[in-house]
Amino acid sequence: MAAPTVAKVTSVFRQKLFKDKVALVTGGATGIGKTITQELLYLGCNVMIASRKADNLKAAVTEIQGNLPGCDVRWTECNIRKEDSVKKMVSTTLEQFGKIDFLVNNGGGQFYAPTSEFSLKGFNAVVETNLTGTFLCMKEELNQSCLLSFMQT
Ligand SMILES: CCCCCCC/C=C/C(=O)SCCNC(=O)CCNC(=O)[C@H](O)C(C)(C)COP(=O)(O)OP(=O)(O)OC[C@H]1O[C@@H](n2cnc3c(N)ncnc32)[C@H](O)[C@@H]1OP(=O)(O)O
Numbered sequence: 001m002a003a004p005t006v007a008k009v010t011s012v013f014r015q016k017l018f019k020d021k022v023a024l025v026t027g028g029a030t031g032i033g034k035t036i037t038q039e040l041l042y043l044g045c046n047v048m049i050a051s052r053k054a055d056n057l058k059a060a061v062t063e064i065q066g067n068l069p070g071c072d073v074r075w076t077e078c079n080i081r082k083e084d085s086v087k088k089m090v091s092t093t094l095e096q097f098g099k100i101d102f103l104v105n106n107g108g109g110q111f112y113a114p115t116s117e118f119s120l121k122g123f124n125a126v127v128e129t130n131l132t133g134t135f136l137c138m139k140e141e142l143n144q145s146c147l148l149s150f151m152q153t
Pocket residue numbers: 108109110111112113117118119121122123125126127129130
């Protein structure tokens with residue numbers, strides 16, 4: 001008897017619920033962002049993932065395509081702390097997919113340290129990423145295209 005197949009990606013929502021929608025997921029190559037990306041693909045979205053490290057992005061696309069054969073997931077480099085980089089991420093996504101329906105503001109993070117030991121430079125890096133970066137992405141999405149935005153950081 002053949003072993004039962006175990007789905008690598010599932011959702012509580014109906015498969016293909018978001019058929020032909022386009023999502024842009026910052027920080028989509030790792031952790032929570034990669035999981036969100038896979039669920040959106042399962043639901044029928046085409047997805048652009050974006051972050052700073054091209055190696056992570058390429059590896060994630062390969063892994064995801066293995067989990068969800070035939071899905072349309074692409075990558076583009078972006079540092080959400082830099083306005084020009086964010087503009088390029090949005091314009092590249094529009095050039096490649098023609099539209100953006102959903103923006104998932106997942107890119108971000110923090111350093112783990114007591115406040116007394118936290119450098120100002122480190123604090124500024126966290127604020128510039130989680131606050132300014134999210135603002136830049138939302139602003140650019142609104143200026144160039146987007147309908148819906150999800151905030152996580
Ligand atoms: C204690 C319990 C807390 C529970 C919290 C639970 C909720 C949150 C969970 C999570 O967020 S989970 C994990 C998310 N992922 C990450 O955080 C991944 C790494 N994060 C990033 O890459 C982020 O973008 C960042 C943290 C915002 C910025 O990192 P980046 O590498 O881009 O920073 P740089 O600009 O290179 O460096 C800035 C500067 O900060 C110095 N630094 C390093 N460690 C610390 C520290 N502990 N405190 C203060 N500053 C620190 C670092 O050395 C850099 O300075 P220079 O070396 O360049 O002088």
